[in-house]
Amino acid sequence: MSRTVILGAGFAGQYAALVLQHALKGKGDHQIMVINPYPKFTYIPSLIWVATNQIPVEKTQIDLAPVYRRLGIDFIQGTATEIHPDDNYVMVRSSEGPEERVDYDYLINATGPQLNFDATPGLGPDKGYTHSICSPPHAQATAQRYRELVERLETGDKARIVVGTGHGDCTCQGAGFEYISLLHNDLVDRGLRDQVELRWVSNEPCPGDFGIDGFEVRRGSMMFTSEDMARAVFRDYDIGWDTRTAVHAVEPDRMHIENAEGEYRELPFDFAMLIPPFKGKPIRYVGRDGRDLGGELTNKAGFLKVDAGYGKCYEEITADDWPHTYQNQTYPNLFAAGIAFAPPGCMSKPCASPNGTSISPSIPRTGYTSELTGKAAALNVAELIQGREPCHSASLAETAGMCIASMKNSWTRGTAAVIGIHPIVRNNGLYPGHGRNLDNSAVEMGLAGAWLKKGLHYAFLYKLGAKPLWRHIP
């Protein structure tokens, strides 16, 4: 009999719970418990449609309790506040009462990111002046503000819209790219695009880098890059851009930015959606003697260290340094998956301005990538439970990355950029030259992408709802 506790029910946590439940079926009396602050799973990639008033938030969510009841998985709606790895328990503040102790034999930390709006003064919808699409309430609030902006535009007003990243160390530029493209096409459909100036502000080295050092595919004898694609879209959509740029502070009607050359500028706006930087959830790691283990077990951003090669500079990091099993090296019964694991470094080349401002995109590891890490962690826990060594790997230097960037959401007139790369992290050992398998990559834009994007929305909700034959959906 063992008990595995999974913190979080996002892509990594939810998939880990389903995979582990299946892996342990018929192999003894093993308990799985999920602890999540919310009673629903949210398909985060579709929040861009919520924030442009194209679908209600309910269409992106499924109730967790019925799924877990059906699978025999225990569920606590609450937030983990402390992990005691020496004594194998977590402290949980549940929604229904005081803090309680939950013991575990194995723990998977899949808590996702804490949205760190405090990193930039004036950033965020709660204490600042920018909007966000990173959580259901934020996406709904952004949708409301966008509705109000459209009403103003319909009276003949003009507006400046800024979309991008709100700090030099942000990730998830792809979500911002989707949002600005959706805004453009929505405004075109409403006949209001001529009244709006759209601007992209990002910490990427160039448009189309997306925090993954860009990508390229062969098109006949030509090499087509993500930078070519993003520049072409921005030109076609008449979107101006500032890349390799950090936002320093935001005021009600302007933001202060600095580029890699160290030049400071003010950027006025009427409506801004800036992705915040991420940090680890505020969970304390406490030793038996009450000592704070956070400094040893987590990186500076608060993400849990796993089997990666840490402490190397960008140029020194090799494919082998990326984690394989997602097992913590100090506590073998502790795993981290999804955004909660600490990566060994960046994928895009980091940079600092002459003034010392870091402008270094962090690595995106959401969606399918998160799922793969959750699956590896779950299968490795199953191996440990059965007395074997962890052997399941989901190294980002070996697995494929797939993303569909929605640019217009419609069955007949939609468009999306389909991106498939292998591997996610350039692996020059496996694929000398570009570090990626160009024969197993895909990049193209069109209506087919819009269909696939909608298809993925329903497929993920079906799979993570553990509906019949869910295991056969990759």
Next chain:
Amino acid sequence: MEYVISPQEKRQQTNLLYQLWRVTILSFKFMRLTRVGCASPEVRDRRGGA
């Protein structure tokens, strides 16, 4: 020379028949990419690579 989305490419991007063909191809490409996902070393060896 910078890549520009040509009018012909824009027509292709919304041509239903062409896009039905592309969604089929892209689905196969995605399925192929998922096969290089999470696996144990033994499984990867059998597949002959990552």
